Every structure is written in structure tokens, then in C-alpha cells.
Amino acid sequence: MIRGQIPILRIGTTLLATIHIELRDAVAEAFQADVLTTIEKDGAAGLLIDISGLDIVDSYVARIIAETGRMAKLMGTTTVLVGMRPEVAATLIRMGYSMEGVLTALNVDDGLELLGHIVPKQRGA
């Protein structure tokens, strides 16, 4: 497992993970572990996963993302998927993956705004 390949940034109470490389098994596992240990250590109200750099999301990647979101949810962190490309959205829908249960936003700003609406502010920093 190669940890730290996908950068995880903190913006206040929110974590921002930018996936910019092909997710292979080892990277995906490391990414999940990184996200979860960061939440465990420092807490986070929200998690933004930015996939604007991905030109393909197959069932494997879709599953990793959905799973990570569910795991984060168990720890009280809301996940928002950000920046999906048009051709990726069309492909997922054609395959039958509507990724219900995963929140989405057009860009990081919108994602932060969405988290502000749904995550109660009292959680603090």
C-alpha cells in the first residue's frame, strides 16, 4: 500500500481529496485508509472528493468512491463528489450506476456551500 499518493487537504472542518491519478487497487486502498485515519485523528464534518481530473470512472472506481463515502458517513463525515466530467456522468448512467446516496457538486466552492447547508455548524473546527 502506497499511502499519501492522493493529497488530502483541510479547509476548516472539511477535507478535500483530489483524485488526479488512475485509481489502481493499491492506490485505492491507501486512499481509503488515508481518508479514514485523518477523520479518526482530527475529525471532519465534510469530505470533498474532487474527480475533475478523472477521464474515466469504471465500476471499480465508482465502488471505491461510494464505499469511502459510506465509511466516512459511519464516522459522522458527509461526503460530496465534486467536478465529475460530462462524459463520465453519461457513461456511469448508461452503465446503470446512478450512485444514489452520494452527494454531488459542480465544483469545490459549491461543495463547500452544500456542506455548509447540510452539516450543522456546531461541530466547530
Next chain:
Amino acid sequence: MIEEILATHELKLVTEDDVMAVRRRVREIAEMRKFDTFAIAAITTATSELARNVVVHGRGGTAKIEEISDGLRAGIRVVFTDEGPGIPDIARVMSGGYSTARSMGLGLSGSKRLVDDFDLESQVGVGTRVTVTKWKRF
């Protein structure tokens, strides 16, 4: 119109790296042939699904990528072949939502919806061959 094979590329499919390499190759060809972004995403994603199936379920095999033409349109055909366990109930796996792995089981049924032609041949104990074709749109 008569179909013509312009070029063929044979790649092995044994590891996860091979899956990435095949799908990268398919993308390169689709880009070179000036497929639109939606078609590129479609054939690349279908390739990713089927290549992964070969590695995960089929104990490894090969991918043959053909650049084809019907006189008017360019096309890409990919043939995934393995000598793995085969699929006992083809109708069931094609209906989607069935998986022997802990997965959504939308790889085969989903890929079929991404391409123009989809053909699955499989024999238990002998192996599986999936052929997909994507034509460039007008």
C-alpha cells in the same frame, strides 16, 4: 459495406497493470481516430470493465484491439479472450446485478450498453470471449 481491419494490436491481460495498459491503448486509438469525448469514455470504460473481468474472473488472457473501417466510419473492436472457468449462466450475468465477486455486477451488462456491438461466448471449463465494437459517430 465491407469491413476492413486497418491495424491489430495484441496485448496480454494478466495483471492490474495490463488492464491499465489495454485501456490506455484503446483510448489512444480512439483519440487518434477522432472519436468524440463521449464515445471515447464509453469504449475506454467498457474496455476497463471487460479487461478487469479477464484478470479477476478469467485467470488472465489477452486483449486484441482492432482498428476497423466500414468504408465510411472508423471503428474500434476489442476482443477479450481467456481460458478461465467460463460463465455457466450467461443470461443471468447479462441481466445485470449478479456477481460472484462482492460487487454490483454491472460490468458485463453495463459494457453492453456502452458499445454498438457486444458478443459474449463462454463455455464452462474452456473459457470466455467477449467482443465489443464501437463505431465513430457521424
Next chain:
Amino acid sequence: MKSFSDYRKYMTILKLDEAEIQSRRAFFTLTDEDLQRLASLRPFAEKVTEEVVEQFYSLLLAHPETRKFFEDDATIRRVKRTQREYFLGLFAGKCDREYVEDRLRVGAAHERIGLAPKWYLGAYRQYLHLILNALQAELKDEERVRAAFQSIQRIVFFDVSLAIDTYIAANAEALVRHQQAIRELSTPVIRVYDRILLLPLVGAIDSIRAEQIMESVLLHVVEAQAKCIIIDIAGVPVVDTRVADHLLKTTAAVRLLGAQTILTGITAQVARTMVQLGVDVSTMHTLSRLSDGIELALGMVGKAITTAAPPAPASPSAVTPPVVGGTS
């Protein structure tokens, strides 16, 4: 409209290079000996051209379906002249690139005037029959007639293969052009406000158009970073299960991008069919009136339409900063 020299491009499309011409000739067993025989029949051809062409056109003009293609005397004179050239061309004793190009011109011309292959093939059979009659009348000797007719058949079938291939290529090409036109006209996405798009759909939606609509919507939403796209279906004549399914898919894809879809223009008729067909559109915002859709969309971006203060002076602006919060 196509240009006159359009047929030349079929040389490329059909890949009619020297090798292809040779391979076709071989398949039709059109040998050099045949070409020589045809060349030697040139005097015969010159003698009977007039007669064969006249008989041929009286047959075509007698049939209502084929007569349509020859509206006036000028046209008839022109096609007869072309036909005479064509007929003599069969006896040129050549089968080179130039010959093939000339034959493609014939195919392209037929496609252009919309003469279906069945009429072309049917007419050609009659044509062959006339030629055979002329051969019998002129050459007398049974053996010579047979040999001559065989050579003619070979070159004629060679010609027919080129004409049919041109038909197919021209048709496929027309399809390309139509599809491009449809794509451009069928998805007119309009920006109605900052981050709000509107797509008024007019006309029937089949699965090809539905696909184009989805792609165009997704591209526009990302490009404009639109929070919301209103799809107005008031101009769609039939909204059945399939159309509803396409709209649901588009909505789901738009949601993946992080935006929302509002469906407006739902008529009483459409509402009734949707419920009767058991189509579940509960994942979509649906409204009857476009104006309500625009109001809902404005709410999503934190804006609202309010009534202006009493006698509104010059300013027509009715849009004021946030009154209604987001609805997401």
C-alpha cells in the same frame, strides 16, 4: 446540394484504386479479350444506339413510376444524350480509372434524383433485353451473338456493382449530413440567468436524439457551471415510457455533475399518461408552467422574483437579491 463533381469522392470512399478495379474485373471475369470483343462491336453499337435508346425510353416513359423522373422534353433530350454516350461507352474497349469514374457519375446522378435501385435494376434488365434483340438482328450468327452478349453482360454487371456501391455510399453520406443537422437543431440550450439554463424541446424524441440531448445538456451544464437546467417538454408531442425514461436518465446524469433538473411543460395529458403508465418521476422536479420552473430555478441559486413597489417607474427589473433560500 451536392456539387457536380461529387462522384469523384466516391472513388476514394469506395477505395477504387487500380488494385480494386483489377480485383473487381477478375471477379466479374471481365477479361482483356472481352474488352477487345466489345471494341470490335463498336460499329454495331454506333448503328443501333439510336434505336436502343429510343426503345428504352419509351419503356421508361410508359411506366408511371419511372416517368416521374422525366418531367419535360428538355430533360428527356438530355438523358437520351447521356444514355447514348453511356451505351457507346460500353464498347470503348477500356476499363480503366477514367471508365470507372464515369460509371460512378451515373450512380451518383441516380441517387441525386432519388431513383431507387429497384427502378435502376428493372430498367437495366429491359436494356439488356433490347441489346440482345439488336445483337440478334444485326449479327445473325448464333455463336457470335452469344459471345458478344456474354462480354456485354460482364461489363454491364461490373457497371451495376459500381452503381449500387455508389447508391449505398451516397445514402450513408446523406445520413451523416442529416444527423449533423439534427444534432445542431435539436438541443438549443439557452442561458436564462446566471447559472440557470433552459432547454426547450420541440418535436419527437427517439433514442438517438435522447442521447444527443443528454450529452448536450451535460456539456452545457459543466461549461456554464449551471446549478440548474430547466427542460421544457411542452413541444414534445408524445411523452411515453421511453421518453420519460430518457428524461430520468438525463436527470440522474445531471445530478452526478452536481446540478439539478426541472422538468416543465407537463400538460394534463402527459400527467395522465405518466401516472397511467406507472412512470415514477418522483426524483425530478416537475411543473406544468415554464414560468413556475424559472421561479423554482431562481430559488435554487438564491434569487427570487418579487412584485415591484407600486407604480413601477422605468426600471423593468423584477429580480432582486435573495428572498427565497435554496431548495436543494
